[in-house]
Every structure is written in C-alpha cells, then in structure tokens.
Amino acid sequence: MIGPEFGGRYAPQAISLLRIVAALIFLLHGTSKLLGFPPSEMPMPPAMSLLWIGGVLELVGGLMLLFGLLSRPVAFILAGEMAVAYWMFHAPQSTFPSVNGGDAAILYCFVFLAIAAVGPGPWSADAALGRRRGDRLVEEEVRS
Numbered sequence: 437m438i439g440p441e442f443g444g445r446y447a448p449q450a451i452s453l454l455r456i457v458a459a460l461i462f463l464l465h466g467t468s469k470l471l472g473f474p475p476s477e478m479p480m481p482p483a484m485s486l487l488w489i490g491g492v493l494e495l496v497g498g499l500m501l502l503f504g505l506l507s508r509p510v511a512f513i514l515a516g517e518m519a520v521a522y523w524m525f526h527a528p529q530s531t532f533p534s535v536n537g538g539d540a541a542i543l544y545c546f547v548f549l550a551i552a553a554v555g556p557g558p559w560s561a562d563a564a565l566g567r568r569r570g571d572r573l574v575e576e577e578v579r580s
Contacts (some may be wrong), residue, residue: 466494504560
C-alpha cells in the first residue's frame with residue numbers, strides 16, 4: 437500500500453502531468469478543427485462561427501496550458517468552454533453522457549476547474565516566472 441507521504445510528496449508533479457497530458461489531448465481538438473490535423477470527418481468550421489471560436493480556444497488555450505502559462509485563468513475559461521459545449525451540443529441529444537458523447541467534455545470541464553483551483557504544478561512557465569498563487573509563490577510548491 438502506498439503511504440500518505442507518497443501522495444503528498446509527488447502531488448505537485450502529478451498536477452503538472454495531468455495538466456500537460458490534458459492540454460496535449462485538448463490541443464489536438466483545436467488543430468483538427470482549424471488545421472485539419474489530425475484529419476477528422478468534421479469539415480473546417482467557417483471563421484467566426486461557434487465551432488471556429490471553440491477551435492481557437494482549444495488551440496491557443498491548449499498551448500498555453502501545455503506550457504503552463506497563465507494557467508489558472510486559461511483553465512477557467514476552457515472549463516467554461518467545455519460546459520457550454522456539453523450543454524449546447526451534447527445534452528440536447530440525451531441526458532446520459534455515455535449516450536450523447538459528452539463524457540470527454542465533462543471530464544475536461546472538471547479537470548480544467550481543478551487546475552484553475554490548485555494551479556499548474558511545478559513544471560510550468562507560471563512556476564518558472566514566480567507568478568503568485570494566493571498569498572505564496574508557485575515556486576514554494578516545488579520546495580515543499
């Protein structure tokens with residue numbers, strides 16, 4: 437059994453890994469919508485349409501989260517995007533996420549809310565730049 441010291445000791449790094457992996461996968465949704473890579477069955481959305489704006493948020497926000505730059509506000513905005521995506525595009529099809537295909541949107545929404553709440557972790561541009569997290573520096577997380 438893993439003791440509590442393991443979870444506490446590596447929690448900041450685990451948050452960084454969660455942020456990086458979620459951002460990489462999320463970024464692919466944006467590149468697929470706007471750049472056609474990886475290819476998908478969905479055609480590229482018209483500029484300034486709701487899907488295009490979503491693609492821009494996914495591309496730019498995904499990159500920013502990947503590097504951990506302005507992570508908290510970016511994660512909060514992306515959580516909102518995923519909530520809107522779920523309620524506008526998935527929920528009207530069915531009340532069950534496993535049926536309406538919205539389970540990823542729900543997971544992204546809550547992963548991004550968690551990142552907005554706890555911060556990007558030590559492996560981030562925010563930590564390297566010493567951005568404030570509440571009343572202490574993000575860098576202090578690395579030392580603890």
